[in-house]
Amino acid sequence: MAIVSIDKEKCIGCGACVDVCPFGALIMADDVAAVNDKCTACGACLDICPVMAISLPESTGGPARDLTAYQGVWVWVEQFRGKARSISWEMMGQGRRLADRRKAALTACVLGHGVEHIAGEAIAYGADRVFHVDHPGLGVYRTSPYAAALVGLVRRYKPEIFLLGASLRGRDLAGSVATELYTGLTADCTGLEIDPESGFLRQTRPAFGGNILATILCPNHRPQMSTVRHRVFEMPHPDSHRQGQIVAVETKLDEERIATSVLNFVQEFTEVNLTEARVIVSGGRGLGNPKGFEMLRELADVLGGTVAASRAAVDAGWIPYEHQVGQTGRTVRPDLYIACGISGAVQHLAGMNTAQVIVAINKDPAAPIFSVADYGITGDLYQIIPALTEQFRKRLRS
Amino acid sequence: MNIVVCIKQVPDTAEVKINPETGTLMREGVPSIVNPFDTFAIEEALCLKEKFGGKVTVLTMGPQQAVEALKEALAMGADQAILLSDRAFAGSDTWATAYTLALAIRKLGAFDIILCGKQAIDGDTGQVGPGIAVQLAVTALTYVSKINRVEIEPAPGFIEVERVLDEGRETLQTRLPVLLTVVKDINIPRLSTISDIRRAVQMRIPTWTAADLPGADPKKLGLDGSPTRVVTICSPPGRGATVEMIPADRVDEAASALVEKILARNVL
Numbered sequence: 001m002a003i004v005s006i007d008k009e010k011c012i013g014c015g016a017c018v019d020v021c022p023f024g025a026l027i028m029a030d031d032v033a034a035v036n037d038k039c040t041a042c043g044a045c046l047d048i049c050p051v052m053a054i055s056l057p058e059s060t061g062g063p064a065r066d067l068t069a070y071q072g073v074w075v076w077v078e079q080f081r082g083k084a085r086s087i088s089w090e091m092m093g094q095g096r097r098l099a100d101r102r103k104a105a106l107t108a109c110v111l112g113h114g115v116e117h118i119a120g121e122a123i124a125y126g127a128d129r130v131f132h133v134d135h136p137g138l139g140v141y142r143t144s145p146y147a148a149a150l151v152g153l154v155r156r157y158k159p160e161i162f163l164l165g166a167s168l169r170g171r172d173l174a175g176s177v178a179t180e181l182y183t184g185l186t187a188d189c190t191g192l193e194i195d196p197e198s199g200f201l202r203q204t205r206p207a208f209g210g211n212i213l214a215t216i217l218c219p220n221h222r223p224q225m226s227t228v229r230h231r232v233f234e235m236p237h238p239d240s241h242r243q244g245q246i247v248a249v250e251t252k253l254d255e256e257r258i259a260t261s262v263l264n265f266v267q268e269f270t271e272v273n274l275t276e277a278r279v280i281v282s283g284g285r286g287l288g289n290p291k292g293f294e295m296l297r298e299l300a301d302v303l304g305g306t307v308a309a310s311r312a313a314v315d316a317g318w319i320p321y322e323h324q325v326g327q328t329g330r331t332v333r334p335d336l337y338i339a340c341g342i343s344g345a346v347q348h349l350a351g352m353n354t355a356q357v358i359v360a361i362n363k364d365p366a367a368p369i370f371s372v373a374d375y376g377i378t379g380d381l382y383q384i385i386p387a388l389t390e391q392f393r394k395r396l397r398s
Numbered sequence: 399m400n401i402v403v404c405i406k407q408v409p410d411t412a413e414v415k416i417n418p419e420t421g422t423l424m425r426e427g428v429p430s431i432v433n434p435f436d437t438f439a440i441e442e443a444l445c446l447k448e449k450f451g452g453k454v455t456v457l458t459m460g461p462q463q464a465v466e467a468l469k470e471a472l473a474m475g476a477d478q479a480i481l482l483s484d485r486a487f488a489g490s491d492t493w494a495t496a497y498t499l500a501l502a503i504r505k506l507g508a509f510d511i512i513l514c515g516k517q518a519i520d521g522d523t524g525q526v527g528p529g530i531a532v533q534l535a536v537t538a539l540t541y542v543s544k545i546n547r548v549e550i551e552p553a554p555g556f557i558e559v560e561r562v563l564d565e566g567r568e569t570l571q572t573r574l575p576v577l578l579t580v581v582k583d584i585n586i587p588r589l590s591t592i593s594d595i596r597r598a599v600q601m602r603i604p605t606w607t608a609a610d611l612p613g614a615d616p617k618k619l620g621l622d623g624s625p626t627r628v629v630t631i632c633s634p635p636g637r638g639a640t641v642e643m644i645p646a647d648r649v650d651e652a653a654s655a656l657v658e659k660i661l662a663r664n665v666l
Contacts, residue, residue: 080564080565085564143528143537143538143539143540144537147532167564168540168541168562168563168564169563169564171524171525171540172524172528172538172540172541174525175492175523175524175525175527175528175529175532175538175540176528176529176531176532176538178493178525178529179493179496179525179528179529179532179533180532182493182625183493183625184491184493184624184625184626185492185493185523185525185625185626186626187521187522187523187524187525188522188523202629206522206634207520207521207522208409208520210634211633211634212631212632212633212634213631213632213633213634214628214630214631215628215629215630215631216626216627216628216629217626217627217629218625218626218627219627220625221625259537259572259573260537260539260570260571260572261570261571261572262568262569262570263558263569263570263571264568264569265565265566265567265568265569266566266567266568267565267566268565268566268567273564273565275564278665279665279666303666304666321581321582321583322562327519328434328435328519328582329582335665335666336660336663336665336666353637356663356665357660357663357665358637359656359660360641365643370641370643371641372637373641374637374641374642374663375641375642375643375644375656375659375660376641376642376643376644377643377644377646377652377656378643378646379646379649379652383649384646384649384652384653387649387650387652387653388653388656388657390653391650391653391654391656391657392657395657395658395661396666
């Protein structure tokens, strides 16, 4: 196992590294630091040393020499206030499929404080093994302790594939972890397949605002890391009878040494958040005024959906930015997207054109939104939408 | 206060087309713009400078023509701009890009705040910002929508920001130096005047090559240093279906017809 080396000439015996080591691998011996065999070469001690006496062996930073040492598929299970995010279970479904193709185990990484129940859920969703890292310092997501814990686990147990949901936290975390590990990370994948010849992970993702699809490999570095957007993959059915192993992972976090603290959180989405929404009713400039969104909300409520907007409506100040769909807003994949008074700029289409069914209502029959729509109506929004709301209300009640 | 802004010149994605015969990107004639998210980063840097004094340095990595993006940043009010351009950088993925930018930032010397857009609109990865932070061993705060407070004294100083997460807004505090990636609603970028643009055109923009970056490991630059490989690029499959227009002569009938069609698709 790769371990850090300590330059005993440089070491001043301050003990900073001993405090910061998440694995208890550093001790003081004869007034200088010494490393024992618990070391996973996670690197947590490198930056803390004031005299740069600690270094990693060359090979851990460079390409993985022995790819066969890396086995199994891992998924990071994101949780917010003790509840797992659905995107993580979507990843588990996909992780299970890839693990079976590679004839390997599926491991879930559950980080937090007091979230044992999620470790159990992870097994129901397909995990063979769960690394459960519990610490008060992991209660609220912060990049550096989360990244340090995952980097430590990866260096120690060497997964071949590591999947994270492309939620905002997932993207934040994946970027840090992959950089630290010096491995490839492909963001926002819409397809993951095992190459039948090489066994490599073929990662497909849209780029250039959805104008192209690129397939990406990570041939010489491990793990192969991907983030995947919400609702790209199906939600698996949990099986509460599945058996799996829960491994409690010890971690030592020193709050003093974590630079960041979370002061406050204002929850803004009492409704389903946009990226997870199954039904979206979206409004644009054609609404003419902010009151139009009240009409859209009524329709959304009847459908159990969420209200969104085009950039034009957000820029006009009619609705907050959080609701914006499109290239500079959120990318959504609902089952039903109803575009009301949205002309359909390319940047908007990039954010919603993978919805399953698209309905466009617009007074201009030449609006580009109709080019991606399944159903269209041209006419006055203020007549059509209330009528639609009324019809849905009747039909869904019966 | 020393502020570094990392920007990217991107093709205006609204104009990108695929050559149907070769399946390759047709970039000719596609206008290049400063990545829109990076303009918010530049604006925020200028606001910080107005408040605290100091210097705003703008960096980009790319071909020689990327100098145009730097000129725009100078016209907005940045103090200096540096182009990282070398054949050795070609083919960089997000890992190698972050590595190279981090080397350049280290060469610039001490900094308080690094600003980046939350992602570039061509790649949409959002990975380079956090990558630079890891390379420089500083904290990254992503998706920042507001800077509430910055205190540079007593050293090391701290910053308090709001950021947008999926469920709402989080307020965070961390020590300086820090790297922030910013979202659209942090500010409205200023417009440059003709005289700003004239001034910017006359400013010298140095080009740094790999040889100018102390400590650069050639094995970690460009394609060689990039863990990922793009193996195929193609056009996404179209949505297939053409739109079915529902006549709206009578609104009630149209609404009821549409409702039946949607219900038949089993999406509710």
